[in-house]
Amino acid sequence: xxxxxxxxxxxxxxxxxxxxxxxxxxxxxxxxxxxxxxxxxxxxxxxxxxxxxxxxxxxxxxxxxxxxxxxxxxxxxxxxxxxxxxxxxxxxxxxxxxxxxxxxxxxxxxxxxxxxxxxxxxxxxxxxxxxxxxxxxxxxxxxxxxxxxxxxxxxxxxxxxxxxxxxxxxxxxxxxxxxxxxxxxxxxxxxxxxxxxxxxxxxxxxx
Numbered sequence: 170x171x172x173x174x175x176x177x178x179x180x181x182x183x184x185x186x187x188x189x190x191x192x193x194x195x196x197x198x199x200x201x202x203x204x205x206x207x208x209x210x211x212x213x214x215x216x217x218x219x220x221x222x223x224x225x226x227x228x229x230x231x232x233x234x235x236x237x238x239x240x241x242x243x244x245x246x247x248x249x250x251x252x253x254x255x256x257x258x259x260x261x262x263x264x265x266x267x268x269x270x271x272x273x274x275x276x277x278x279x280x281x282x283x284x285x286x287x288x289x290x291x292x293x294x295x296x297x298x299x300x301x302x303x304x305x306x307x308x309x310x311x312x313x314x315x316x317x318x319x320x321x322x323x324x325x326x327x328x329x330x331x332x333x334x335x336x337x338x339x340x341x342x343x344x345x346x347x348x349x350x351x352x353x354x355x356x357x358x359x360x361x362x363x364x365x366x367x368x369x370x371x372x373x374x375x376x
Contacts, residue, residue, distance in 0.1 A: 170337055175344045176201055179373045187367045202371045207343065209350045210246050227266055233274035235320050236308035240301050243327060247353035250301045257281050278309050296323065348375040 170178065177200075185197035202208070223229045241248040257280040264273040285302035292298065293307065308316050331339060355364045364370070 170340065172206060172340065175340060179344070179375045181371045181373045183368050184372050185368050197368070203369075207347050208370070209347045210354045212246055227269055228264070228271050228273055230271070230274055232309065232313065232316055233277070235316065236278075236305050239308050239320055239323065240304040241297075242323070243297070246350060247357055250304075253301045254281070254305065257284070278306070281305055281309075345375055348373060 188196040291303040
């Protein structure tokens, strides 16, 4: 089944539900999706810019950035698990850079380590079920000559899993992921106000 087939099968529609006709039916309806295939939120340019600036200023290290991004990495845009680490960032109110080494990553990691010590043990073979703190520490506590390989292996295992799917299954998973991300955009507290118009995103029977 191709993209158009997925749209038909799952009843994708653009529905203007915030304005109605006299009979209370939607003012406008059209089968299909937007003019752009997979019109979904992606990582913000501002986030990438800030990471680049903080890395250049030696406030954050590559290892620290990777450790944070590997938390719930299969959900790169909206992740409640990864967002929960914000509480530790808010506790690091100052820092120093001495001989090119920032205190911020270690200060953050120590607060995460204290919290993780009170959590049930994590099964390292089931990475997805580990807490945000445990996932962060799995990368952070590896030796400097090993963490990159660990990250690469985790990502490659995920890609290999996708590659075992047939083209039809891959497309179906992409469709489900796109709908999930749109719904997250519509309900995410800090940005849901950007969903200003009911025709911005299509409706469907996918969940």
